[in-house]
Amino acid sequence: MSDNGKPKLAMYWASSCGGCEISLLNIHEHILDVDAIFDIAFFPCIADFKVKDVVGYPDGYIDVCLFNGAIRTSENEEMARLLRQKSKVLVAFGSCAYEGCIPALSNLTTREATLNTVYLDNPTVDNPERIIPQTVSEMPEGDLTLPVFYHTVKSLDQVVPVDYTIPGCPPEPHQIWTVVEAVANGLLKGAPLPPPGSIVGAEKVAVCEECARERNVKHIERFYRPYEINPDPNICLLEQGLMCMGIATRGGCGALCPLVGMGCRGCYGPVEGVEDQGAKMITAIASVMDVGQAGLHDEQALEKKIDALLDTIVDPAGTFYRFSMAHSMLQRTRANGHGRNN
Amino acid sequence: MSENQFEPLIIGFTCNWCSYRAADLAGLSREKYPPNVRLMRLMCSGRLDPAFVLKALQGGADAVIITGCHPGECHYLEQNYKALRRYLLLRRTLKQFGIEPERVQLIWASAAEGVRFAAEVNKIVERVRALGPLNWRAVVAANGDHPVHDLAALHAEEVTA
Numbered sequence: 001m002s003d004n005g006k007p008k009l010a011m012y013w014a015s016s017c018g019g020c021e022i023s024l025l026n027i028h029e030h031i032l033d034v035d036a037i038f039d040i041a042f043f044p045c046i047a048d049f050k051v052k053d054v055v056g057y058p059d060g061y062i063d064v065c066l067f068n069g070a071i072r073t074s075e076n077e078e079m080a081r082l083l084r085q086k087s088k089v090l091v092a093f094g095s096c097a098y099e100g101c102i103p104a105l106s107n108l109t110t111r112e113a114t115l116n117t118v119y120l121d122n123p124t125v126d127n128p129e130r131i132i133p134q135t136v137s138e139m140p141e142g143d144l145t146l147p148v149f150y151h152t153v154k155s156l157d158q159v160v161p162v163d164y165t166i167p168g169c170p171p172e173p174h175q176i177w178t179v180v181e182a183v184a185n186g187l188l189k190g191a192p193l194p195p196p197g198s199i200v201g202a203e204k205v206a207v208c209e210e211c212a213r214e215r216n217v218k219h220i221e222r223f224y225r226p227y228e229i230n231p232d233p234n235i236c237l238l239e240q241g242l243m244c245m246g247i248a249t250r251g252g253c254g255a256l257c258p259l260v261g262m263g264c265r266g267c268y269g270p271v272e273g274v275e276d277q278g279a280k281m282i283t284a285i286a287s288v289m290d291v292g293q294a295g296l297h298d299e300q301a302l303e304k305k306i307d308a309l310l311d312t313i314v315d316p317a318g319t320f321y322r323f324s325m326a327h328s329m330l331q332r333t334r335a336n337g338h339g340r341n342n
Numbered sequence: 343m344s345e346n347q348f349e350p351l352i353i354g355f356t357c358n359w360c361s362y363r364a365a366d367l368a369g370l371s372r373e374k375y376p377p378n379v380r381l382m383r384l385m386c387s388g389r390l391d392p393a394f395v396l397k398a399l400q401g402g403a404d405a406v407i408i409t410g411c412h413p414g415e416c417h418y419l420e421q422n423y424k425a426l427r428r429y430l431l432l433r434r435t436l437k438q439f440g441i442e443p444e445r446v447q448l449i450w451a452s453a454a455e456g457v458r459f460a461a462e463v464n465k466i467v468e469r470v471r472a473l474g475p476l477n478w479r480a481v482v483a484a485n486g487d488h489p490v491h492d493l494a495a496l497h498a499e500e501v502t503a
Binding site for chain 1: 450
């Protein structure tokens with residue numbers, strides 16, 4: 001435990017891909033400032049620390065902990081509790097910690113189905129003995145243990161209290177630096193910190209506000225998947241029938257995806273004040289679907305036409321809740337509901 | 343009402359101009375429909391944010407009924423078309439969450455259709471009764487497994503109006 005008077009910084013990954021760490025390292029020359037300002041107390045991606053080091057720290061020893069990744073296993077939860085105890089400020093860093101992100105898409109299915117796909121029923125898997133990891137395996141040398149794989153993926157704030165949230169998959173480097181700078185000023189110069197519970201490093205309004213594409217009245221007659229059309233480079237993607245979540249997604253990224261022709265995936269989560277991103281997306285796109293004027297009074301014909309248009313939206317729940325499943329109102333699927341797809 | 347029969351809790355969103363008046367007319371004409379439906383009046387079915395439906399289901403409702411003016415008769419010209427599109431997309435999405443489409447139903451009813459309104463509500467209540475309780479919080483707490491319902495406890499929770 002070094003004591004050079006510098007504030008202590010930690011970054012940990014739970015159920016995540018590692019992209020958040022890379023995005024922190026991607027703040028270019030500012031990474032030198034991070035090193036100058038902070039003493040790294042725990043950061044498994046870039047430096048050799050052990051969990052027992054963290055266990056040995058006094059409570060609140062770490063000034064700022066950037067926690068990325070969702071809570072998928074008992075190990076993730078254990079580390080979240082440990083780091084909460086040892087940190088003055090705990091930041092949910094990135095979409096997984098904030099709202100479940102891609103790992104939480106498995107809340108649309110069951111744990112059994114997930115394990116089945118990963119270990120058994122997959123063309124690239126060779127597992128003739130059909131071995132699935134067990135929490136305890138009895139071996140001649142003794143019992144081997146693995147963390148429990150939970151049924152439901154949770155966000156960090158569903159397990160421990162969180163002080164700040166930085167959205168994004170991953171958060172954009174310029175936003176990360178803005179936040180790190182603000183925290184450093186708070187710690188070193190006593191500058192006021194944002195109110196606890198804030199979402200920092202992002203805008204309050206939608207991605208569309210940052211998007212330079214030209215917007216006109218939308219009449220969508222069908223939706224296209226990205227490979228089906230070459231979109232016009234200057235016009236709103238949603239208007240061209242490409243699923244763009246920008247309309248229901250918090251800005252702050254600079255509308256990077258739409259600007260290069262890929263509809264917004266929704267990774268910054270819902271805009272300020274909205275609880276359920278998917279519900280807002282349903283509201284928004286249903287408002288701009290156009291099934292024409294003919295047959296408007298024939299109730300059944302009308303329903304058929306709308307259904308035909310809706311057939312062009314593949315996997316609505318997975319699209320509208322791609323990043324926000326764990327934080328959505330419903331959180332997960334009902335495994336044995338009658339409407340079950342799988 | 344038998345002691346052990348499951349009484350579904352259904353939230354109904356009605357529009358001010360047609361379907362709420364249909365419900366009113368049903369009452370005035372002494373048309374009977376079960377008290378399982380709690381009606382909430384919106385100005386228009388087009389005002390219905392799908393989040394209202396999700397909130398109702400998450401908060402303990404077993405089903406949601408959305409009602410509006412017949413196509414072509416909306417007080418705000420075409421907002422009921424918007425409601426229909428949202429409803430159809432929402433139902434597809436809910437199916438992926440394991441929620442049966444029968445638990446979210448749309449009814450068109452004009453201000454003169456009190457009898458139809460009562461009949462449709464009757465049908466829906468029976469359908470939801472057959473499906474059983476939704477109890478979404480317990481579903482999430484049980485990681486998606488359908489909880490074993492204790493009907494007596496369910497009735498004990500019921501708040502009488």
